[in-house]
Amino acid sequence: MALAARDSTVLAGGPSWEVPLGRRDSLGASLSGSNQNIPAPNNTFQTILTKFKLKGLDIVDFVTLSGSHTIGNARCTSFRQRLYNNTGNGQPDFSLDQSYAAKLRQNCPxxxxxxxxxxxxPVSPTKFDNSYYKNLIAKRGLLSSDEILFTQNQQTMEFVKQYAENQELFFQQFAKSMIKMGNITPLTGKSGQIRKVCRKVKS
Structure with missing residues (x-):
C-alpha cells in the first residue's frame, strides 16, 4: 500500500520518496479504529491536530499531508453543512467563496x-501540485478541515502561504511527512502478511 501511495503520487506529477522495505500488510481492518484515529471533515482544528500528535505527527505534517487533497473526491455529506447551515442558524459558511458555494449547491441540495x-x-483535480493551498487562500477549500488551515491558526496559515508560493518546498516536505507517517507502528517480521492481491487478505 505504501508503494502504491508513492507511485500514484509520482504518476500524478508529485514527489517521490524512499519507502522502507520489510513492511507487511494487516490481516484485518477496523472501521471503529479508522473513525477514531482518522480526522473527520468536520472536526475542529484542535481535534485534528491532537489526532496527528497522538501518532507522532506535528503541525507541519498536519498542513503538509492535508495537501494530498489536491487529488480526490468528497461526497456531498462531507461539506453540506458549509453550504446551508454552518453555524446552526441557517446561514452558509462565509469562509467559503460564495460563487463557488453556489456551484456546489447545484449538485449538493x-x-x-x-x-x-x-x-x-476544482482547479487541477488529477494533478498532484500545490493548487490545494492556492484554493485555501481563495476560499475554495472544500472541506471544513481544509479551510481551518487558513482561518483558525496563524502558524498553519503561514505554511499554507509558503506552499502556495513554492511548490518545491511543499513537495520536499510532503516526502518527509509521508516517510514519517509510514513509520507509525509498521508491521514487520512475522506480523501481518505479504499479499499478492492488495485488496484481499491471503487465506
Whole structure:
C-alpha cells in the first residue's frame, strides 16, 4: 500500500520518496479504529491536530499531508453543512467563496444527493501540485478541515502561504511527512502478511 501511495503520487506529477522495505500488510481492518484515529471533515482544528500528535505527527505534517487533497473526491455529506447551515442558524459558511458555494449547491441540495462526488481540488483535480493551498487562500477549500488551515491558526496559515508560493518546498516536505507517517507502528517480521492481491487478505 505504501508503494502504491508513492507511485500514484509520482504518476500524478508529485514527489517521490524512499519507502522502507520489510513492511507487511494487516490481516484485518477496523472501521471503529479508522473513525477514531482518522480526522473527520468536520472536526475542529484542535481535534485534528491532537489526532496527528497522538501518532507522532506535528503541525507541519498536519498542513503538509492535508495537501494530498489536491487529488480526490468528497461526497456531498462531507461539506453540506458549509453550504446551508454552518453555524446552526441557517446561514452558509462565509469562509467559503460564495460563487463557488453556489456551484456546489447545484449538485449538493439541502437534502439528497448524498452520493454525489465533488473534486477536492476544482482547479487541477488529477494533478498532484500545490493548487490545494492556492484554493485555501481563495476560499475554495472544500472541506471544513481544509479551510481551518487558513482561518483558525496563524502558524498553519503561514505554511499554507509558503506552499502556495513554492511548490518545491511543499513537495520536499510532503516526502518527509509521508516517510514519517509510514513509520507509525509498521508491521514487520512475522506480523501481518505479504499479499499478492492488495485488496484481499491471503487465506
Amino acid at each position: 439541502r437534502t439528497g444527493g448524498d452520493q454525489n462526488l465533488f473534486f477536492l481540488d
